[in-house]
């Protein structure tokens with residue numbers, strides 16, 4: 260009668276909630292070839308994540324513009340709920 264039903268605390272339980280990879284974004288993973296703002300080729304230092312995919316822009320300024328817009332839309336959508 261020494262069996263306990265309490266869950267055993269595993270030493271490694273820090274694997275959840277980290278599925279989104281924050282590693283470096285690679286140009287080869289970028290879904291688009293040209294900047295949607297300017298039509299210029301995307302630059303390796305101007306990549307960001309959108310819906311889990313790598314998207315690119317021709318320079319960090321374009322990426323900034325997109326991220327600001329996406330954040331604004333996210334806030335507006337969250338505010339509606």
Ligand SMILES: [Zn+2]
Pocket residue numbers: 294295296297298299316317318321
């Ligand atoms: Zn651009």
